[in-house]
Amino acid sequence: MGEIIECTDIHLERQVIIKRLQPGVEQRRIVDEQKALAALRSKHVVQLFDIIELTDRGPKELGLVLEKINGKPITPGAYKADKASLAVLWQIACGLADIHARGIVHRDVKPGNILIDGEGVVKIIDFGLARSMGMDAKTHSVIGTPLFMAPELWQGGAISFDEKIDVYAFGVTALALVDTTPPTELIARPPLPVGGATLSKSFAGYPAPLINLLTSCFASDAAKRPKMSVVADAISRHLLKDQHRATVVLNGTPNFLNSKNRAIKLNAAGVGSLAIEYDGLDFRVTAVSGNVFLNNTSIVTGNVLPGCCVITFGVDRNRRFVTFDVSSPEVMP
Amino acid sequence: MKAGDVVSDRYVVQSHFASGGMQDVYLATDKLLNTNVALKTPQAGQADKRFARSAKFAARVNHHNVAKTLDYVEEGNQRFLIEEFVVGENLELKLSRFGALDPHLGARVLHHLAKGIAASHHAGVVHRDLKPSNVIAEDGVNLHELKITDFGIATLTEEVFDEAAKDGDLTRSTSGTIRGALPYMAPEMMFRKPGDHPDKPSDIWSLGAMMFRILSGEYPFGVYLDAAVNVKNKTRAAWPAFMTSNSQYKPLSLELQAVVEQCLNYDPASRPTADQIVKLCGELCYINVERHVGTIDHFIQNGYSGFATGDSGTVFFSMESAYGPRRPDAGRNGKIVYSKFPGTPRDRGHPIVVVD
Ligand SMILES: Nc1ncnc2c1ncn2[C@@H]1O[C@H](COP(=O)(O)OP(=O)(O)OP(=O)(O)O)[C@@H](O)[C@H]1O
Ligand SMILES: [Mg+2]
Numbered sequence: 001m002g003e004i005i006e007c008t009d010i011h012l013e014r015q016v017i018i019k020r021l022q023p024g025v026e027q028r029r030i031v032d033e034q035k036a037l038a039a040l041r042s043k044h045v046v047q048l049f050d051i052i053e054l055t056d057r058g059p060k061e062l063g064l065v066l067e068k069i070n071g072k073p074i075t076p077g078a079y080k081a082d083k084a085s086l087a088v089l090w091q092i093a094c095g096l097a098d099i100h101a102r103g104i105v106h107r108d109v110k111p112g113n114i115l116i117d118g119e120g121v122v123k124i125i126d127f128g129l130a131r132s133m134g135m136d137a138k139t140h141s142v143i144g145t146p147l148f149m150a151p152e153l154w155q156g157g158a159i160s161f162d163e164k165i166d167v168y169a170f171g172v173t174a175l176a177l178v179d180t181t182p183p184t185e186l187i188a189r190p191p192l193p194v195g196g197a198t199l200s201k202s203f204a205g206y207p208a209p210l211i212n213l214l215t216s217c218f219a220s221d222a223a224k225r226p227k228m229s230v231v232a233d234a235i236s237r238h239l240l241k242d243q244h245r246a247t248v249v250l251n252g253t254p255n256f257l258n259s260k261n262r263a264i265k266l267n268a269a270g271v272g273s274l275a276i277e278y279d280g281l282d283f284r285v286t287a288v289s290g291n292v293f294l295n296n297t298s299i300v301t302g303n304v305l306p307g308c309c310v311i312t313f314g315v316d317r318n319r320r321f322v323t324f325d326v327s328s329p330e331v332m333p
Numbered sequence: 334m335k336a337g338d339v340v341s342d343r344y345v346v347q348s349h350f351a352s353g354g355m356q357d358v359y360l361a362t363d364k365l366l367n368t369n370v371a372l373k374t375p376q377a378g379q380a381d382k383r384f385a386r387s388a389k390f391a392a393r394v395n396h397h398n399v400a401k402t403l404d405y406v407e408e409g410n411q412r413f414l415i416e417e418f419v420v421g422e423n424l425e426l427k428l429s430r431f432g433a434l435d436p437h438l439g440a441r442v443l444h445h446l447a448k449g450i451a452a453s454h455h456a457g458v459v460h461r462d463l464k465p466s467n468v469i470a471e472d473g474v475n476l477h478e479l480k481i482t483d484f485g486i487a488t489l490t491e492e493v494f495d496e497a498a499k500d501g502d503l504t505r506s507t508s509g510t511i512r513g514a515l516p517y518m519a520p521e522m523m524f525r526k527p528g529d530h531p532d533k534p535s536d537i538w539s540l541g542a543m544m545f546r547i548l549s550g551e552y553p554f555g556v557y558l559d560a561a562v563n564v565k566n567k568t569r570a571a572w573p574a575f576m577t578s579n580s581q582y583k584p585l586s587l588e589l590q591a592v593v594e595q596c597l598n599y600d601p602a603s604r605p606t607a608d609q610i611v612k613l614c615g616e617l618c619y620i621n622v623e624r625h626v627g628t629i630d631h632f633i634q635n636g637y638s639g640f641a642t643g644d645s646g647t648v649f650f651s652m653e654s655a656y657g658p659r660r661p662d663a664g665r666n667g668k669i670v671y672s673k674f675p676g677t678p679r680d681r682g683h684p685i686v687v688v689d
Contacts, residue, residue, distance in 0.1 A: 011385075011405045012392040038366045041417070043397035049404065051365060067395065119396055119452050245618040249580045249653075256584075295676025296649070306675040308620065308683045310651050323581055323653050325683065327437065327618040330444060333397075 015068040044095025071117040077180035081205030091122035093232035100163040109169035110148045154190030164222035171217025236331045242280045244328045271314030341406045354510030369418040391484045393456040398449030400482040424465035433550035436585040437620040444614035445479040451607035463539035474624045515560040517542040534601035541596025622672040629667040648682035659687040
């Protein structure tokens with residue numbers, strides 16, 4: 001995927017990377033895509049500073065001048081299936097969601113192309129640099145690591161693919177973080193459908209809904225793989241587990257519901273009562289009697305509170321109001 | 334410089350964007366990458382030779398809460414710094430519209446600023462001129478993307494400061510830049526002697542002073558010379574009552590006030606580091622849901638609640654959600670900002686903050 005030259009920008013006295021582009025039909029696409037990425041300005045995409053002509057090897061070649069990331073690629077097997085690795089997966093998913101929203105496919109998602117910089121920010125490198133996949137079998141080896149290639153890429157002839165190949169590769173990357181021995185199905189060429197039970201073992205430390213979502217990234221049918229933005233949202237929700245706070249104002253005094261104080265019972269004498277419990281992700285109605293409304297909507301046991309709401313007890317003149325506001329820390333890279 | 338001028342055969346000036354105390358800022362197009370960039374050039378008579386050094390400082394910081402330094406060009410006897418162009422408006426302009434930010438939005442601003450400052454401190458770069466006009470957020474009422482600019486000016490400012498300090502009193506400086514910085518300037522910077530080099534903690538004071546203004550709408554120590562006198566005499570403005578008068582907002586307001594008070598410690602060594610503030614912010618609970626603008630239609634229930642309509646539809650709100658120095662009404666204080674939460678038949682708006 002082109003040679004890398006480490007250089008110093010003598011004007012700004014900082015380190016940059018020059019990436020030599022291989023000549024060929026792909027060069028134009030790569031340059032256009034790099035420009036589109038520069039315009040996107042995602043915090044997970046490496047900054048492109050310049051496109052230059054290199055002549056050090058004789059004929060003119062194109063070089064991309066890129067920001068040098070002070071960081072290391074994520075290491076397969078170095079993580080446990082816990083919150084720390086989820087935070088990394090969340091950032092990768094955010095970065096891929098950013099570029100997919102612009103119609104760009106990475107094509108070579110794998111741990112070696114994912115760096116964590118000194119500030120803990122995930123940077124995805126080598127966007128679009130992998131060769132087009134509609135080539136003969138011999139060129140397959142230059143695309144990248146076969147393990148990360150979605151089944152549709154193994155078909156012969158002209159292959160059409162979309163951003164779902166990145167979703168598949170994201171799934172394999174997630175697996176590689178926590179487990180360096182991939183199931184035999186994934187090693188097969190082309191890869192075979194892998195059972196949920198097999199993956200669940202490696203992902204065992206993650207919450208069940210996320211295991212299901214990660215497993216769906218491996219679907220042989222590209223259409224069944226989730227969008228990266230859906231994955232990012234689901235992970236961020238779980239990253240906030242047990243960190244929400246509901247502020248319930250009763251007679252002018254704020255009461256808090258959180259991981260230390262999970263349940264509250266509100267009683268409006270004669271008109272109704274309501275019990276709410278925090279399960280770590282949502283605030284849920286566990287019991288209700290009489291006339292109780294949330295943001296004017298009638299409720300039943302099991303309902304999830306809609307973020308911030310006014311709880312109304314009773315109807316007409318007897319009404320009493322309680323405000324219930326849900327807040328949480330912000331998930332940030 | 335005028336529209337159409339080309340720098341380095343690459344950057345085409347579109348328009349003059351703004352001028353600060355030391356530099357002119359132009360909006361330009363990068364012909365090569367097809368992006369907009371900010372082109373900064375020192376004003377005549379400014380410490381020209383330091384401009385390059387400033388650029389190098391700025392270039393060391395690489396974080397999404399700091400405007401990226403892209404290029405530095407010397408052409409003829411002119412110097413240019415090329416920076417990522419941040420679409421939006423600076424916090425000074427936001428404040429003129431908001432007055433004060435509610436604690437939920439304020440917490441968000443603090444969190445992002447602390448992240449950007451932490452990254453620059455890790456790179457060994459002290460900003461020295463943190464103030465609302467050096468923070469840019471996207472247009473509109475959401476402050477999702479915040480970027481600090483002018484890290485590059487750090488050394489320039491230092492030179493201006495050094496010269497002013499030589500004259501004996503920084504606070505009497507006629508430099509526009511110093512006047513703009515005074516309300517947020519740390520005491521050890523204000524009353525420095527030549528050769529003193531206030532370090533990272535001075536940025537933390539500035540962050541605290543800036544957050545005081547953002548949360549209260551007031552300058553903590555006043556402006557111009559007042560700022561110097563008040564900092565010296567330790568007479569800081571009191572927190573406004575509206576921050577804590579509503580029980581719903583009081584807990585978060587108090588948490589934020591505590592952070593700001595720590596930043597405004599007169600002993601630089603006793604101030605928290607940017608990393609410590611980032612950590613504190615990581616534990617703050619705030620409502621981080623998209624904001625909308627609407628106009629109040631009418632009130633019901635004897636003014637206890639009402640309806641407002643914006644481009645995202647009509648919401649119901651209760652006056653208990655109102656926050657800020659101005660009370661929402663159907664007249665002059667009829668323009669409000671709020672987040673939306675599902676309800677029947679209308680969504681609920683909360684928090685409710687009057688804006689211009
Ligand atoms: N990279 C950028 N993208 C968009 N706007 C910018 C950028 N850098 C600066 N600006 C805006 O340009 C204006 C002028 O900036 P400048 O730093 O010269 O002056 P200032 O901060 O207002 O005052 P001072 O000279 O005292 O620092 C400011 O409103 C600032 O927000
Ligand atoms: Mg400025």
